[in-house]
Amino acid sequence: MGETAAQAGRDTLVKIRGLEFSRGDRVIFDGVDLDILRGKVTAVMGPSGTGKTTLLRLIGGQLCPDRGSVQVDGLEVSRLRTGELYALRKRMGMLFQSGALLTDLSVFDNVAFPLREHTDLPESMIRDLVLMKLQAVGLRGARDLKPAQLSGGMARRVAMSRAIALDPMMIMYDEPFTGQDPISKGALVKLIRLLNDALGLTSIIVSHDVQETAEISDYIYVISQGRVMGQGAPDEIERTDSGWVKQFMHGLPDGPVPFHYPAPDYRDDLLQT
Amino acid sequence: MLDWIRKLGRGGLRLFGKLGRGGLFLMATLGGIPAVLRRPGLLVAQLWSVGVLSLALITLSGLFVGMVLGLQGYNTLVDFGAEESLGVAVALAVVRELGPVVTALLFAGRAGSAMTAEIGLMKATEQLSGMEMMAVNPIHRVIAPRYLAGILSMPLLAAIFSAVAVYGGFFVGVGLLGVDDGAYWSQMQAKVDLYEDVWNGVIKSLVFGLVVTWIAVFEGYDTVPTSEGVAGATTRTVVHSAFAILTLDFVLTAMMFGDY
Numbered sequence: 333m334g335e336t337a338a339q340a341g342r343d344t345l346v347k348i349r350g351l352e353f354s355r356g357d358r359v360i361f362d363g364v365d366l367d368i369l370r371g372k373v374t375a376v377m378g379p380s381g382t383g384k385t386t387l388l389r390l391i392g393g394q395l396c397p398d399r400g401s402v403q404v405d406g407l408e409v410s411r412l413r414t415g416e417l418y419a420l421r422k423r424m425g426m427l428f429q430s431g432a433l434l435t436d437l438s439v440f441d442n443v444a445f446p447l448r449e450h451t452d453l454p455e456s457m458i459r460d461l462v463l464m465k466l467q468a469v470g471l472r473g474a475r476d477l478k479p480a481q482l483s484g485g486m487a488r489r490v491a492m493s494r495a496i497a498l499d500p501m502m503i504m505y506d507e508p509f510t511g512q513d514p515i516s517k518g519a520l521v522k523l524i525r526l527l528n529d530a531l532g533l534t535s536i537i538v539s540h541d542v543q544e545t546a547e548i549s550d551y552i553y554v555i556s557q558g559r560v561m562g563q564g565a566p567d568e569i570e571r572t573d574s575g576w577v578k579q580f581m582h583g584l585p586d587g588p589v590p591f592h593y594p595a596p597d598y599r600d601d602l603l604q605t
Numbered sequence: 606m607l608d609w610i611r612k613l614g615r616g617g618l619r620l621f622g623k624l625g626r627g628g629l630f631l632m633a634t635l636g637g638i639p640a641v642l643r644r645p646g647l648l649v650a651q652l653w654s655v656g657v658l659s660l661a662l663i664t665l666s667g668l669f670v671g672m673v674l675g676l677q678g679y680n681t682l683v684d685f686g687a688e689e690s691l692g693v694a695v696a697l698a699v700v701r702e703l704g705p706v707v708t709a710l711l712f713a714g715r716a717g718s719a720m721t722a723e724i725g726l727m728k729a730t731e732q733l734s735g736m737e738m739m740a741v742n743p744i745h746r747v748i749a750p751r752y753l754a755g756i757l758s759m760p761l762l763a764a765i766f767s768a769v770a771v772y773g774g775f776f777v778g779v780g781l782l783g784v785d786d787g788a789y790w791s792q793m794q795a796k797v798d799l800y801e802d803v804w805n806g807v808i809k810s811l812v813f814g815l816v817v818t819w820i821a822v823f824e825g826y827d828t829v830p831t832s833e834g835v836a837g838a839t840t841r842t843v844v845h846s847a848f849a850i851l852t853l854d855f856v857l858t859a860m861m862f863g864d865y
Contacts, residue, residue: 392738394737394738418740421738421739421740424738426735428731428734428735428738429731430731432730432731432732432735433732433735434732434735434736435727435730435732445739446739450741494739
């Protein structure tokens with residue numbers, strides 16, 4: 333039994349316990365427990381404004397929890413010193429919603445950026461590495477373009493190849509499918525799974541695109557109102573009894589989350605002069 | 606009345622909060638300067654965009670300011686038969702005051718506002734956050750090179766402004782109005798003191814460079830990451846810089862040239 337627990341400990345890359353976090357008076361997380369397993373694609377879903385991006389920033393150490401613990405690879409993120417935090421971040425890739433490419437650099441230089449900042453590799457080797465990373469996302473031919481010349485989907489693919497430039501242990505995707513046409517959505521879905529399996533990564537996808545995310549996830553957490561509302565493998569989530577999770581997964585307009593914003597009685601409101 | 610006091614208190618808190626953040630930010634930026642010196646390429650790129658690209662504006666402005674000074678100075682001096690002192694008048698005006706002050710104002714309008722907008726937009730498009738997540742400190746990589754480039758460029762631009770203005774005055778005074786060529790230069794040489802005038806002007810422009818660039822990079826870094834936020838920050842850079850330049854100019858002038 334003890335061995336199984338130890339095994340589970342080794343298999344967990346990110347371990348979040350009793351996470352509490354607020355912005356001003358607004359409570360974002362109120363006791364969240366999460367485990368991200370190594371080698372898996374884990375999705376964190378929930379409606380807009382539930383703090384999904386905040387969760388990624390807490391894992392990446394850009395924010396500190398008010399209470400509770402966030403551990404990545406056994407390290408308590410909020411207690412790390414700057415140098416240690418930066419060392420940890422070199423082993424994490426993050427894909428921002430906008431791609432966050434450096435607009436004054438070409439696609440090639442964007443992917444080369446982390447390599448040039450963190451390694452002393454000769455330029456010829458950097459060129460080979462960058463072309464390999466770009467080939468992996470299908471954009472080797474776009475190396476000389478500037479970020480402004482890329483479509484949204486292409487920008488995200490470039491950001492993906494930049495995120496894997498240093499061969500990280502995990503990648504965090506912040507709303508990777510938002511605003512994408514079906515073709516680039518399909519490409520991103522395929523790439524996330526492919527990169528995860530081919531490079532032996534651990535992936536965390538934060539999204540509210542239920543279908544695409546469920547398609548490639550091994551495990552899903554659904555969060556809302558600061559708590560985990562449901563969790564499980566995609567088929568378990570599909571069969572859930574929770575009215576709230578059902579409403580979210582199937583996109584029903586009315587349910588535990590009411591269609592109407594709280595308001596006084598309709599009839600009274602109309603008759604009021 | 607209570608409302609008024611509350612508003613005053615809130616405004617005061619906001620001001621001191623911002624000053625505190627600005628101070629910490631400045632410390633962090635200064636801490637990044639050794640990293641910039643190890644990678645001179647970053648500094649050179651910024652010197653180009655902050656300094657070299659401001660050259661045309663500074664040179665043209667210097668020329669016309671000098672020409673106006675030549676014209677106005679001549680009209681006043683000629684009444685006293687002292688038009689030979691035109692060179693001194695022009696040189697002292699630009700070296701002590703107009704050179705550092707006008708250069709700093711133009712610098713804030715051209716390079717300062719551009720710096721704020723660029724950094725603000727980098728923040729709004731998550732480029733700074735992205736760098737942080739790639740374990741690259743944006744203060745070292747983005748802010749410090751710009752800050753150092755601003756500090757180095759300002760005295761050089763002010764020197765060029767002053768030199769061109771002296772020639773502008775020469776062109777109008779000697780070339781058009783007939784002031785004696787030798788008198789223009791020799792009086793200037795005799796009366797303009799290297800330490801008292803030139804050196805103090807350099808100190809002024811160094812101080813303006815430190816302050817204007819600090820305001821510009823801090824406003825960009827501290828901006829609310831929206832289009833309104835960036836627009837507001839850019840405006841604040843120009844307004845606060847102008848205010849800081851003129852206030853500091855008075856303080857510095859009083860310290861350098863005040864006889865008390």
